[in-house]
Amino acid sequence: MDTMQAEQGNNGGTSPRQSSCIVNGPIIVGAGPSGLAVAATLRRHSVPFTILERSDGIADLWTNRTYGRLRLHLPKVFCELPHVRFPPEFPIYPSKREFLRYLHSYTAHFSISPLFGRSVTRARFDEATSLWRVTAVSSADGGEVTEYVSKWLVVASGENAEVVVPRVKGRERFAGEVLHSSEYKSGERFKGKRVLVVGCGNSGMEMCLDLCEHGAIPFMSVRSGVHVLPREMLGSSTFGIAMKLLRWLPVKLVDRFLLLVAKLILGDTEKYGLKRPKLGPLEIKEVTGKSPVLDVGAWSLIKSGNIKVVAEVESLGCNGARFVDGNEMAFDALIFATGYRSNVPSWLQDDGFFTEDGKPKARCPSNWRGPNGLYCVGFSGRGLLGAGADAVRAAADIAGSWQEEMVAAGAGAGAATISPV
DSSP, rough: EEEEEEEEOOTTTTTOEEEEEEEESEEEOOOSSHHHHHHHHHHHTTTTOOOEESSSSSSHHHHSSTTTTBOOSOOGGGGGOOOOOOOHHHHSSSSSSHHHHHHHHHHHHHTTOOOEEEEEEEEEEEOOOOOEEEEESSSTTTTOOOEEEOEEEEEOOOTTSSSSOOOOOOOGGSSSSSHHHHOOOSSGGGTEEEEEOOSSSSSHHHHHHHHTTTTTTEEEEEOOOEEEESSEEEEEEEEHHHHTTTSSSSSSHHHHHHHHHHHHHHGGGGGOOOOOSOOOOHHHHHOOOOEEEEEHHHHHHHTTTSSSSEEEEEEEESSSSEEETSOOEEEEEEOOOOOOOOOGTTEETTTTSSTTTOOOOOOOOOOOOOTEEEEEEEOOHHHHHHHHHHHHHHHHHHHHHHHHHHHHHHHHOOOOOOOOO
């Protein structure tokens, strides 16, 4: 990291040490796939950077908060980060372990060295100096507080920074185990137990499948409609077919095609308690960000009754749950497969570029570039493919600005020698 320590002090006693660092190049918040993609592209532009990451390694979500059987739900060609392809020997749908191997190789290839254990608590634009001031607390060094200062700030902390656990009446009375999907690793320890999974997205479906395969008795609570599509149709990936059709046809027409083929392959999902939303799978993704479920085996177990679909939970009791349809059932464990949310509003002061939900507002000319050297990557709702595209755009924009700064600095004070991070 090419930085200059501007000031350093100690408040005395047990107060954490505080310091300030001027950063040469942009500050990137987050060392997940989005942050790594920005860093790699900046490296290709020979622009230095500093990555602040709150965990102790890259890709914290994939490393520490996903279950063992997880695979990419889309073919690998749609999940590659900029400039480096997956190894040819990897399967079409890489496993969690294979994807992490790819990310670590990607990080090494571009010599990316994030500052780990740095939790960003505040970021604000200083109008007086036209600089971003980013405060981070170290998990080591006695909780040292450092203010990083830069002309550019890249928000790459992602849409999945914090778990979402809904409030359920009576939860404190439930005697069984309660966990979020981020804590679930395998269904092995639930063998023979009745497990209620709250949520019917891709994670909820796949955990029910995993529970079944480990001898548990899973029940899936469905609150609202969900589109279930086969992962592949007509010999190709469903996502790939959709992307090709969207080049020529409007979203509504592509949705009609997908639902027609899905019904031919899967049958009527509503007969088994999975009501389809009024909007089509691609349209609802555009409007709400909610992805359709790409089935990897759970659907056949729902049809056979091995995975039982139940209504929304109304309340919990000591031994189980009561549902909005009046039914009551006993359970040994409860898993919230209720997703994640962005945590950007808790630390970024940006004058309204982000919504209260921590997502960039749709505005012209883009939703990846904000005012005053602010950029966001990984918030497009288009997965790894969208994050990669935004990373390339953001890095190129920063590189142009950074090079202008270097030319101006060289003209004013002689050429400076600057080493990339």
